[in-house]
Amino acid sequence: MKKLLLLHLTFFYVISYSIAQPTASVASGSNKFIAAMETNLKILDTASTPATLIMLANTFERIGNAESKYWQPWYYAALCYGFMALKAPDKSMIDPLTEKAEGYLEKAMLLSKDNSEISALHGMIINTKILVDPPTRWQTYSQQSSALLQTAKEQNPLNPRPYLIEARTKMFTPPAMGGGPDAARPIVEKALNNYKEFQPENSIAPVWGLAQTKMLQAKINGQ
Numbered sequence: 001m002k003k004l005l006l007l008h009l010t011f012f013y014v015i016s017y018s019i020a021q022p023t024a025s026v027a028s029g030s031n032k033f034i035a036a037m038e039t040n041l042k043i044l045d046t047a048s049t050p051a052t053l054i055m056l057a058n059t060f061e062r063i064g065n066a067e068s069k070y071w072q073p074w075y076y077a078a079l080c081y082g083f084m085a086l087k088a089p090d091k092s093m094i095d096p097l098t099e100k101a102e103g104y105l106e107k108a109m110l111l112s113k114d115n116s117e118i119s120a121l122h123g124m125i126i127n128t129k130i131l132v133d134p135p136t137r138w139q140t141y142s143q144q145s146s147a148l149l150q151t152a153k154e155q156n157p158l159n160p161r162p163y164l165i166e167a168r169t170k171m172f173t174p175p176a177m178g179g180g181p182d183a184a185r186p187i188v189e190k191a192l193n194n195y196k197e198f199q200p201e202n203s204i205a206p207v208w209g210l211a212q213t214k215m216l217q218a219k220i221n222g223q
Contacts, residue, residue, distance in 0.1 A: 033067045037076075037204045044076065050087075053080040057104075064107065071111035072204060075118060078104035082121060085128045094132050101125050116156035117206050123148035124165045145169070160194035163187055164209045168216055181220045188217045 044056050057080035064073030081101035085094050102125060108118050127145040130137045152162035167187035173179020191213045200207050
């Protein structure tokens with residue numbers, strides 16, 4: 001099981017992390033905030049090194065402190081650390097990185113309740129913790145992650161990202177434990193259907209994951 005779960009991490013390395021994320025309600029008159037977010041999201045869209053991700057996380061934190069009513073900067077700061085945790089070359093780095101991500105997410109949750117994007121990202125971060133020690137962490141963290149993804153689905157049934165995260169997890173879970181390609185296939189198809197219907201609210205709303213979903217579907221189908 002440990003070998004299969006480590007493949008999970010490898011798959012995260014090779015997918016491109018294209019993102020453009022959440023907004024619940026961005027008030028008119030916040031042009032400076034939107035411009036700052038859009039500028040940094042363009043950088044985040046192609047960010048691939050820890051140095052760049054740390055720089056962006058720090059920038060989003062500064063934006064969050066300056067624009068205290070918006071949850072989006074804290075979400076993106078968490079996302080940066082979530083990506084770093086997924087790509088960490090040393091498993092001992094994962095826990096500190098995920099703890100940092102969860103700290104930012106707590107700030108986002110205080111500003112936006114019942115947010116599907118926050119729940120989905122939290123589920124992804126919790127799932128990443130499994131990679132530190134799959135045999136001992138699988139049962140606890142997989143249950144927590146599944147609960148968060150289910151919550152994300154209920155909060156917004158059209159959000160494709162919780163389905164992508166769930167499908168990716170299923171793909172790299174041993175068939176004896178309910179995973180494998182056959183288990184992941186209908187979930188990834190649901191994610192793709194949701195991408196067709198999902199409409200981002202504005203220029204800083206989440207749209208990431210379609211390319212990853214298509215890559216995962218190809219892998220599931222043995223292409």
